[in-house]
Amino acid sequence: MATRNPQQTRERLLQTAFAQMHAHGFQGMRVDEVLKLSGLQKGAFYHHFNSKADLGYAVLEEQIKPMVESVWLAPFANIDDPVQALLDRLDNLGEDIPPAMREHGCPLNNLAQEMSKLDEGFRVRIATLFRHWVEAFAAMFEKGKQKGFIRPDVDSQAVSRFVIAALEGCIGVYKVEQAVEQWFACRSQLAVYLSTLRPNNG
Amino acid sequence: MATRNPQQTRERLLQTAFAQMHAHGFQGMRVDEVLKLSGLQKGAFYHHFNSKADLGYAVLEEQIKPMVESVWLAPFANIDDPVQALLDRLDNLGEDIPPAMREHGCPLNNLAQEMSKLDEGFRVRIATLFRHWVEAFAAMFEKGKQKGFIRPDVDSQAVSRFVIAALEGCIGVYKVEQAVEQWFACRSQLAVYLSTLRPNNG
């Protein structure tokens, strides 16, 4: 019959689970529903994963992590002006990301808010991912200093932490109303904040 | 036997449910567990509430709403300098709120992120609450203008929206690690942003 492809089976489970977790949360995701949508059976699931939590961890590391990196890390890898790059990212975010992202917000932060206090396995993985993000942004601001786009006395680490937190907050609040004023407000005020990091803002 | 007190019974259900929702989310909250912790039975529950969702709405409006108002609206009702008041609030937040708030973050935003895309009943109630908050902060900034603490050209509405979003983001990210650096970073950078709203920041 149809030739087997374990890797593809596993990947299909991961992708379906990712979509379900994004839409309903980890607790709201149903294993049966993932199976139904994947066209698979229990045997396939528990062959590739030990438990629902195991699947959740895999989704986090193999789906969410790459997506966060592609949206928030990779685009900033080779830029000189952090302020400009961040504002560009905000302006293009709507078109660059899949519809599910606009609909349900950041999958990393969603999972963080839901699960970090309920499951230590999730918490440590999420915390690690956030740390990478913080370090990447901090490095970006440090490079911005060298290139003369950022004031030398700026605390790159603190700025990085705040920018990430503010971004997640903006995405999260926007999700509730989907109101353009909310997004424009965040974009404009983030621009105000970021401009304070420039050398010649006096 | 013990004299009946319907209002108190209802209140006990609400308080227990609030704690459970705050800790496990609405979906994670179990009616049976709320009953057990309240020392009540199914009869009591479905006499006071029509369904689990009905209880969730009541918790939102009768527990979460007053708490948000007491923490984020009332303290700013009679102040002149929004920047100072907001930074004071941040500095005293740790001591002013119950331990469960430090542990699990803002119950309004938690519920917003979990349920706003899953249940329209929750979404509209949460959106309404956020709007009140936005309007209150916007009014605060307007008053700040009149008193000379805020630049006249500031977009109060936009600032209000961004400050709330940033606050929720900071609280949410902090929840994952409980790291003091994260909180200090948000506090210091929020101060940087807020100082741009002052008249004499050039």
Add this chain to the structure above:
DNA sequence: ATTGATACAAACCAACCAGTCTGTTTTATC
């Protein structure tokens, strides 16, 4: 070709969970 491991299908299970139903006690009203 045989064999053992891999990759599933599919029936099955026990616990769980929101909600119902029946009955009983308390309370308010007259």
Add this chain to the structure above:
DNA sequence: GATAAAACAGACTGGTTGGTTTGTATCAAT
């Protein structure tokens, strides 16, 4: 004090859920 409504207690139900078990077809190695 009779009566009806309100405020519960507690057993029960039917569907759901994560997980198990058994069986079977495919695949890789010899």
